[in-house]
Structure formats: structure tokens, C-alpha cells
Amino acid sequence: MGAALRSWLFTTDHKRVGILYLIGSLAAFAIAGIMAMLMRIELTAIGPDLTDNPQQYNVWLYFHGAAMILGFQIPALTGFLANYCVPLMIGARDVAFPRLNALSVWLFWAGILLALATFVIPDPPDVMWTGYPPYATRTWGNTAFYSFTVLLLGFSSILGGVNFLTTVFYMRAPGMGWNKLNIFVWSIVVAFIIQLIFVPVLGTAVTMLLFDKYLGTTFFDPANGGDVLIYQNLFWFYSHPAVYVILLPFLGITYEIVATFARNRVFNYKMVVYGGFGGVLLLAGEVWVHHLYTAGLPDWLRVGQMVTTLLISVPVGLLMIGLVGTLYRGSIEYRTPMLYALGVIFFFLIGGLTGIPNAIASLDLHLQDTYFIPGHFHYVMAVAGTFAIFGAVYYLFPKMTGRMYHESTGKLGFWLTFIGMNLVFMPMMMAGIEGMPRRYYDYAQFPQVEGLQQLMTFGAFVILAGSLVTLWNWVQGALRGAPAPANPWGSRSLEWTAAPSPPPPGNFPQPPRLGPEWSPYAYGERA
Amino acid sequence: MHESLRRLAPVLLLPAPAAALAGGEGIPDPAAGWDRLWDEMLVDITLIGVVFAAVTAWFMWRFRRRHPDEEGCPPRLGTGAAVGWAVVPAFVFMADDFFLAAKGWELWQQYRTVPEGALEVRLDSAMWSWTYTYPNGAVTVNELRVPAGRPVLLRMTSRDVVHSHFIPDFRVKEDSMPGRITYLWFYPKRPGEHVVACAEYCGLLHSRMAGKVIVMEPEAFAAWYRAAGRRADAAARDEGEV
Numbered sequence: 135m136g137a138a139l140r141s142w143l144f145t146t147d148h149k150r151v152g153i154l155y156l157i158g159s160l161a162a163f164a165i166a167g168i169m170a171m172l173m174r175i176e177l178t179a180i181g182p183d184l185t186d187n188p189q190q191y192n193v194w195l196y197f198h199g200a201a202m203i204l205g206f207q208i209p210a211l212t213g214f215l216a217n218y219c220v221p222l223m224i225g226a227r228d229v230a231f232p233r234l235n236a237l238s239v240w241l242f243w244a245g246i247l248l249a250l251a252t253f254v255i256p257d258p259p260d261v262m263w264t265g266y267p268p269y270a271t272r273t274w275g276n277t278a279f280y281s282f283t284v285l286l287l288g289f290s291s292i293l294g295g296v297n298f299l300t301t302v303f304y305m306r307a308p309g310m311g312w313n314k315l316n317i318f319v320w321s322i323v324v325a326f327i328i329q330l331i332f333v334p335v336l337g338t339a340v341t342m343l344l345f346d347k348y349l350g351t352t353f354f355d356p357a358n359g360g361d362v363l364i365y366q367n368l369f370w371f372y373s374h375p376a377v378y379v380i381l382l383p384f385l386g387i388t389y390e391i392v393a394t395f396a397r398n399r400v401f402n403y404k405m406v407v408y409g410g411f412g413g414v415l416l417l418a419g420e421v422w423v424h425h426l427y428t429a430g431l432p433d434w435l436r437v438g439q440m441v442t443t444l445l446i447s448v449p450v451g452l453l454m455i456g457l458v459g460t461l462y463r464g465s466i467e468y469r470t471p472m473l474y475a476l477g478v479i480f481f482f483l484i485g486g487l488t489g490i491p492n493a494i495a496s497l498d499l500h501l502q503d504t505y506f507i508p509g510h511f512h513y514v515m516a517v518a519g520t521f522a523i524f525g526a527v528y529y530l531f532p533k534m535t536g537r538m539y540h541e542s543t544g545k546l547g548f549w550l551t552f553i554g555m556n557l558v559f560m561p562m563m564m565a566g567i568e569g570m571p572r573r574y575y576d577y578a579q580f581p582q583v584e585g586l587q588q589l590m591t592f593g594a595f596v597i598l599a600g601s602l603v604t605l606w607n608w609v610q611g612a613l614r615g616a617p618a619p620a621n622p623w624g625s626r627s628l629e630w631t632a633a634p635s636p637p638p639p640g641n642f643p644q645p646p647r648l649g650p651e652w653s654p655y656a657y658g659e660r661a
Numbered sequence: 662m663h664e665s666l667r668r669l670a671p672v673l674l675l676p677a678p679a680a681a682l683a684g685g686e687g688i689p690d691p692a693a694g695w696d697r698l699w700d701e702m703l704v705d706i707t708l709i710g711v712v713f714a715a716v717t718a719w720f721m722w723r724f725r726r727r728h729p730d731e732e733g734c735p736p737r738l739g740t741g742a743a744v745g746w747a748v749v750p751a752f753v754f755m756a757d758d759f760f761l762a763a764k765g766w767e768l769w770q771q772y773r774t775v776p777e778g779a780l781e782v783r784l785d786s787a788m789w790s791w792t793y794t795y796p797n798g799a800v801t802v803n804e805l806r807v808p809a810g811r812p813v814l815l816r817m818t819s820r821d822v823v824h825s826h827f828i829p830d831f832r833v834k835e836d837s838m839p840g841r842i843t844y845l846w847f848y849p850k851r852p853g854e855h856v857v858a859c860a861e862y863c864g865l866l867h868s869r870m871a872g873k874v875i876v877m878e879p880e881a882f883a884a885w886y887r888a889a890g891r892r893a894d895a896a897a898r899d900e901g902e903v
């Protein structure tokens with residue numbers, strides 16, 4: 135037992151590192167999800183329901199937002215999925231720097247534990263995941279926990295970036311040209327380029343916050359020559375690109391699932407990679423001001439970034455066309471992972487289109503910081519991303535565990551969460567149009583949204599039921615599922631064709647050999 | 662800074678022309694513009710959404726797997742088709758983007774161009790209340806009284822953290838923060854009451870930082886305004902004597 139535990143904790147095998155990331159990020163999802171349930175119960179009726187202390191609500195919300203983004207989605211996508219899939223997909227024995235990889239997963243766990251300390255320290259942070267000063271420097275809450283959590287996870291992510299870019303650049307199997315990479319591998323490359331460029335900016339911002347609060351500097355204090363908007367600009371200069379660090383890998387893995395279950399070539403590969411991913415990379419750093427449309431910045435900046443923000447619809451639209459185009463003349467089988475992938479398309483479509491009113495600066499003067507915003511970004515990122523991650527866990531389940539999950543239980547979990555998500559986040563947008571602001575412990579001024587709030591709470595319980603079914607299915611499947619073959623889906627990609635389930639350390643019994651005709655999507659040759 | 666604001670205010674107020682009070686011909690109403698643009702935008706995105714969803718649903722049905730070992734037979738795109746499939750949609754999306762941006766900008770200009778003759782009120786936000794100071798020195802808390810038929814301009818700053826003065830019925834908000842002065846304006850046309858909410862997280866009582874815009878008949882407002890001004894003068898004199 136002890137030896138087995140040690141072999142996991144001190145592992146340098148990318149697959150085990152990946153699974154350590156998966157466990158940590160699912161734990162973060164579970165705890166942040168419990169916070170969401172508490173918030174939803176509190177909001178069910180006007181007036182205090184669960185607690186009469188608004189501070190308590192604020193701490194739940196802080197933890198929910200920070201943990202879902204920094205502890206769940208980014209690590210699940212760029213930690214778990216990148217680790218598990220990239221070396222297998224490119225035909226490498228491991229990542230370039232396995233020990234650095236182990237270090238980054240330890241840092242990630244340290245970050246998670248630090249975030250969890252929120253629940254035991256006397257004055258937990260209440261600064262929301264955005265941490266705006268001067269509130270963050272004036273509050274009794276412990277802003278240092280926020281800053282250090284961000285710094286640890288950011289550092290871990292930088293190590294991951296160095297590692298994965300090196301791996302993809304130098305360790306592809308002989309014969310695997312750039313235009314033969316899996317779409318998911320591309321998405322990880324672009325996501326980590328974005329991380330490497332922008333994480334240091336976030337690190338700077340939260341470090342300045344730390345200095346202001348604890349060491350008496352006045353970067354953000356106008357009474358002493360500082361400026362409150364510097365922080366907001368720095369923060370979003372990172373955090374808008376950060377949504378692409380989530381978006382690209384979750385679309386990338388969705389492409390893999392769709393291609394596999396449609397047994398089809400990815401539609402217009404180069405358009406997807408260069409137009410879609412490349413376009414997003416180009417625009418990522420020029421749109422942050424759409425988070426500051428009401429912050430009194432100069433008009434030319436707000437209007438200018440309205441145009442750049444709207445232009446994001448171009449690469450994102452191409453990515454959608456590629457995804458839907460991959461269904462065209464495919465042969466689609468509706469297994470659980472595929473249902474989740476189609477769910478991603480559905481949520482991302484609604485989320486993307488409801489981003490357009492936010493992008494239009496004048497419409498945003500009403501919508502900014504209302505419930506419309508969390509409604510929109512849950513659709514486009516939180517829910518779409520979660521569905522991609524859940525779909526990916528199902529997709530890789532036979533590979534990771536060597537066993538099959540239970541199909542109809544999987545579908546039941548899918549439908550419950552799918553319905554529940556819509557019951558929560560559609561009303562959330564409607565409450566925002568009514569004018570209810572976000573981050574509200576109570577809403578006595580907006581009695582007209584109480585019915586919507588009740589619907590949302592009901593929906594949250596449906597999601598909870600769906601998540602429990604899913605979790606149960608995973609645990610059952612891992613313990614006593616039927617043994618899985620090496621390639622249960624009939625995929626053409628290396629992780630399925632060249633490695634057993636689960637792959638041994640070193641991954642491939644024989645180094646994969648790729649003919650000139652090889653492609654991870656070489657379907658239809660014998661149609 | 663605050664002093665200069667105070668000095669400026671009467672200048673803006675004095676020429677407050679009878680025309681503006683009488684009904685404001687030719688003054689655009691951003692809130693109405695918002696509702697119009699919202700509807701147009703909704704048509705736009707619904708159309709795109711329905712087309713995408715319909716195509717996807719059709720593919721999902723048409724290309725479902727019929728035999729277990731069936732595979733897709735994807736079209737092989739030539740260079741021309743591949744480039745076309747990227748460039749044509751890109752231009753379609755871009756056209757829609759510029760169309761929406763132009764509309765958005767037009768409305769933006771209305772939101773940011775304060776009409777002449779607006780009633781200028783200074784707002785100081787603080788955890789957790791709104792303090793309004795009128796040109797004649799009258800001060801109210803959490804209650805912005807304004808006359809119907811005259812645009813209102815708020816010049817805003819904050820005494821502590823960032824807040825955001827949001828009037829949902831007038832479809833407008835703008836942050837108020839220490840060390841900077843921001844503004845917003847709106848156009849109340851009929852007497853009535855409207856909710857004011859704080860839209861930027863500001864701690865414990867963020868959700869309770871509520872106020873009201875009370876739009877009054879112009880005569881009633883004038884009477885209230887004179888009386889409130891006299892009270893403010895008296896209070897200032899008292900303070901001077903102490």
C-alpha cells in the first residue's frame with residue numbers, strides 16, 4: 135500500500151501525472167460545486183435562506199469562482215488532458231522533462247491545498263476571483279491567500295508550458311509533420327503559448343496587490359499617487375486570454391471525440407489550425423477592455439476594443455464550422471463521449487452568440503455585471519468546458535483504466551446534467567436582462583426575478599443528481615467494468631492504435647512507424 | 662477637483678433652457694435606443710443560431726451510423742475549396758461584425774454625448790450608500806430626485822472602493838472609483854420611481870446598496886429643489902457659526 139502510494143506520488147510517468155491532475159481538479163470541481171449549491175440555496179427566496187451573513191455568501195462565491203477556473207478547468211485541460219494525451223498522440227515515450235512535470239503537479243496540489251485553507255483560516259478571502267483593489271487591499275479578508283494561490287498555480291502552469299512546447303517541438307514520432315498533429319495537440323501548443331505570454335502579467339498584478347495590502351506600497355491607491363484601474367487592466371490583460379487557455383483545449387478534445395465517433399476526417403484541417411487557433415492567438419491580447427466597458431476608460435479604447443472583440447467571432451466561427459463540418463458525411467455513433475461532445479457544440483453555440491451583446495459596448499452598459507454575464511460565461515466556458523472534460527474522461531476511460539464504463543448510466547448522467555445546466559443558466563441570463571446585478575447575496579429590489587431564481591435552484595439539484603450518477607459510473611467502471619480492448623472506438627489516432635489499454639510506462643511496445651499516408655484522421659479509405 | 666466641479670455646475674445649469682424643460686425635442690433617448698438595438702441584435706444572433714443548429718441537427722440525423730463497421734467518406738477539399746471555406750465565412754462574419762459595431766457605436770455616441778441643459782448632479786459613492794449633491798448645495802442620500810423631461814448628468818467619484826451606479830430602467834451604469842471622475846447621463850421623461858443598484862462588488866452590503874431615482878413633475882421638483890437648497894444653506898450657515 136505504502137509503496138503503491140509512493141509510486142504514485144513520486145511518479146514521473148506522464149500518464150500518472152495526468153491522473154494526479156485529474157483527481158485534484160475533480161476534487162476542486164466537487165468542492166466548488168458544493169459552494170455553488172450553497173449559493174443556489176441561499177438565493178432561492180428573497181431574504182436570508184441559509185445564512186444571514188452576506189460575508190459567508192461572498193466567501194462561497196470567491197471560492198467557487200477561483201477554484202472552478204484555477205483549480206478545475208485550467209488544470210483539467212492543460213494538466214490532465216495535456217499530460218495524458220499529448221505524448222501518446224505524438225508517439226513519444228514521455229514528456230521532455232518528466233521531473234519538471236512531477237514538480238508542476240506538486241505545485242498544483244499545493245495550490246489546491248492552499249485554496250482549501252480558505253475554510254479554516256479566520257478571515258477567508260472575500261475578494262472574488264478578480265480581486266479588484268481598493269476593495270482587495272482594504273478588506274479584513276485574507277487577500278494573501280488569493281495572491282499566493284494564483285502565484286503557485288501560475289508557476290505550475292509556466293513549467294507545464296515549457297515542458298509541453300519542448301515535447302511537441304522535439305519529440306514527435308518520425309514522419310509526423312506539423313500538419314499531421316492531432317487537433318488537440320495543436321490546441322495545447324497554442325494554449326501554452328498564451329499562458330507563457332500572459333501569466334507573468336497576472337503574477338505581476340497580484341504581487342502588486344500583495345505589496346499594497348501588506349507592505350504599504352500604493353500602486354493602486356490614488357490618495358498616494360496610485361491608480362485603481364491599473365490593476366483591472368493588468369488583470370484582464372491576462373484573464374481574457376485565460377479564457378482561451380480553457381477554450382482551445384476543450385474545443386481541441388471535442389474535435390478528437392467528434393472525429394472518432396463520426397469516423398471522419400476533420401473538416402478543413404488547415405482552416406481549423408491556422409484560421410481558428412491562429413486567429414484566436416492573434417486576437418487574444420487585444421480585447422481585454424470589453425471587461426472594462428463601464429470603467430470610464432477613454433472612448434477610443436472602448437470603441438476600438440468593441441471592434442476587436444466582435445472580430446473574435448471570425449476565428450471562433452471557423453472553429454464551429456470545422457466541428458460541424460466534421461459530421462458531414464461521417465458515420466456517427468452516439469456513445470456517451472459523443473453526446474458530451476455534441477453538448478459542447480450546443481452550449482458553445484448559445485454561449486458564443488450571447489457574447490455578441492456583451493461585445494457591443496453600448497448594449498453592455500446595461501448588461502455589464504448583471505446576471506447576464508455569469509449566464510453567458512457559464513454557457514460558453516464553464517458548462518461547455520465541463521462537458522468537454524466529462525466527455526474526455528469517458529472517451530479516455532478505457533485507455534486510462536483498461537475497463538469500460540456502463541453505457542446507459544453514462545447517458546443518464548449526460549441527460550440529467552444537460553437539462554439541469556439549461557435550467558440554471560438560461561434563467562440566469564434572463565434575470566440579468568431584468569437588471570439583477572451579479573455577486574448579490576440578496577435581491578429585495580428585484581422581486582420580479584424570484585421565480586427565475588427558484589427555477590435555477592431546482593436546476594442546480596438536477597445537475598447535482600447528474601453529477602452523482604456520473605461519478606458513480608466512473609468509480610464502478612474503474613473497479614469492475616468489463617475489460618476494454620486497446621481501441622474500443624475504432625479510432626485511427628496513435629493513442630488507440632499503437633498502445634495497449636492502459637499503456638505501460640514508455641507507452642509503446644514498438645516505436646510507432648508512420649507511413650506517408652498516415653493521419654490521425656485517416657478514415658474513409660475503405661468506405 | 663471637487664471644488665472646480667462645484668463651480669462648474671451652475672454654469673451648466675443656468676442656461677438650462679426652457680426648451681429642455683418643456684419636453685426636449687431632438688434629444689435622443691439612449692434607453693429607447695438600447696431597446697431597439699437589443700431587438701435587432703436578437704434577430705441577428707437568433708438567425709445565426711438557428712441556421713447553425715438546423716445544419717447540425719440535419720447532419721446528426723442524416724449521417725448516423727447504420728452498420729457497425731461503416732466509416733465516413735469525407736469529401737477531399739482541393740486547395741481552392743479549402744481556402745474558400747475559410748475566407749468566405751470569414752468575410753460573412755466580418756460583415757456582420759462591422760454592421761453590429763457601427764450600430765453599437767452610433768448608440769454609444771448617444772450614451773456618451775451629454776445633451777445641453779442637463780441637470781448636473783454630483784455623486785459620491787461610499788460603502789454602502791449613494792450621496793447626491795445638487796448645484797444649489799442640496800444633498801440627498803440614496804434618493805436622486807429629478808424633474809421629468811430634462812436629461813440628468815451624474816458626475817461620479819467614490820470615497821472608498823469601486824462601485825457602479827446602475828439604473829436598470831434607464832439601461833445605463835458606470836463605475837465610480839476613488840481618484841477618478843466618471844459620468845453617465847439619462848433621460849427621465851415621465852414621473853415615476855426607478856431602482857438604483859450597485860453593480861460592482863464592494864463587500865458586505867453590496868447587494869443592499871440600493872437607491873431610487875424619483876422622477877417628479879417639473880413644478881413639484883422646482884418646489885422641492887428650492888426648499889432643499891434653503892435647508893442646505895441654513896445648514897452651511899449653522900456650521901459656519903459654530
Ligand code: HEM
Binds near residue numbers: 207
Ligand atoms: C456545475 C454547476 C454550477 C452552478 C450551479 C454554478 C452556479 C453559480 C452561481 C450561482 C454563481 C454566482 C452568481 C453571482 O452571485 O454572481 C456562479 C458564479 C461563477 N461561476 Fe459557477 N456554477 C457552476 C459551475 C461552474 C463552473 C464549471 C465554472 C468553471 C469555470 C464556474 C465558474 C464561475 C465563475 C468564474 C463565477 C463568478 C465568480 C465571481 O463572480 O467572482 N461555475 N456560479
Ligand SMILES: [Cu+2]
Binds near residue numbers: 373424
Ligand atoms: Cu474577456
Ligand SMILES: [Cu+2]
Binds near residue numbers: 824859864866867
Ligand atoms: Cu457594490
